[in-house]
Amino acid sequence: MRSEVTVTLSPEQEFRFDLEGAEPLTNEEARRWLDAEFVRLDCEPLRPSGKVLLADKVLVVAANAGRTLLSDAAWSQQFARAARAALERETVRIDIPSMAVTF
Numbered sequence: 001m002r003s004e005v006t007v008t009l010s011p012e013q014e015f016r017f018d019l020e021g022a023e024p025l026t027n028e029e030a031r032r033w034l035d036a037e038f039v040r041l042d043c044e045p046l047r048p049s050g051k052v053l054l055a056d057k058v059l060v061v062a063a064n065a066g067r068t069l070l071s072d073a074a075w076s077q078q079f080a081r082a083a084r085a086a087l088e089r090e091t092v093r094i095d096i097p098s099m100a101v102t103f
Contacts, residue, residue, distance in 0.1 A: 005080035007062045007070055007094045015070045017080035030085035033078065037061045046099070055101040058083045062094045 003019040025033070034057050037043075041064040046056045061079065062070070069075045083092050089103045 001090050003084065003090045005083050005092045005094070007096065009067060009070070009096050011097070013067065015076065017076055019080055019084055022077065022081055025081050025085040027085055027088065030082040033082045034058065034061055034086055037065075037079070037082075041065060054086050058087060058092070059094055059096070059099060059101050063096050 003022070005017045005019065007015045007017075009015070031054070034054075038052070038057055038061055041061060043057075043060040043064050045052045046060060047053075052060075062083075065075070065079065069079075080092075083094070084090065087101070087103070091103060093102045094100075095102070
């Protein structure tokens with residue numbers, strides 16, 4: 001099965017991260033990394049209640065990372081590994097304009 005994370009920033013700009021052969025993170029490592037990036041990137045919860053679901057966290061971290069961090073090979077590889085492990089899916093598609101995460 002193909003292992004890939006795709007982030008769409010706009011109809012013209014999409015990032016694909018192939019994770020074939022990449023060392024997997026544990027779910028706990030992935031959650032910790034996403035938590036740290038959520039804080040470091042000054043992300044805001046999507047829901048008025050302040051509750052942050054894992055899919056929301058992945059979406060907001062990708063959105064706040066923007067083109068600059070998604071273009072950084074080391075950061076984007078770690079993000080893709082964390083998204084895959086935290087969401088426990090081999091294929092993850094993050095669509096920023098639609099504010100959606102699909103599998």
